[in-house]
Amino acid sequence: MSVYANLKSLAIELPAVSAPAAAYVPFVQTGKLVFVSGNIARKDGAAWVGQLGKNISVEEGKLAARSCAIQLMAALQAACAANGGDLTSVKRIVKVMSLVNSTPEFTEQHIVTNGCSELIGQVFGPVVGAHARSAFGVAQIPMGACVEIELIAELN
DSSP states (O other), X not given: OOXXXXXXXXXXXXXXXXXOSSSOOSEEEETTEEEEEEEEOEXXXXXXXXXXXXXXXXXXHHXXXXXXHHHHHHHHHHHHHHXXXXXXXXXXXXXXXXXXXXXXXXXXXHHHHHHXXXXXXXXXXXXXXXXXXXXXXXXXXXXXXXXXXXXXXXXX
């Protein structure tokens, strides 16, 4: 199935790319690589606020990371469109870096980040969607969000 058929089967409609909240751009392309800026988790159109290990469960964290993946794909689609293409132009998801707002005792950042990685794998498939990854616990994320994720992709 194509990327767009996969999105449709998952009932996912990519949103408009969020306007930057500070002095940066949603994505930068150099050569065939696209660096997508970090996107915070969103719930009901607002920052998904909370801290893992305090007031957000691992399952909620996975859903928050999934919301980041949807926004990342929207920004990646915009990057592809800037080159006259769409998400079918993605050759490989290269790397995902996840920041998880968590207490010092929380150690399941990698499981939270699976919410993003698993969705990317479902949408892009096991070859294009398989990526390197880092997941970090941090003391705070802008706007109090529980998760922020960035992505690097290679285009054809």
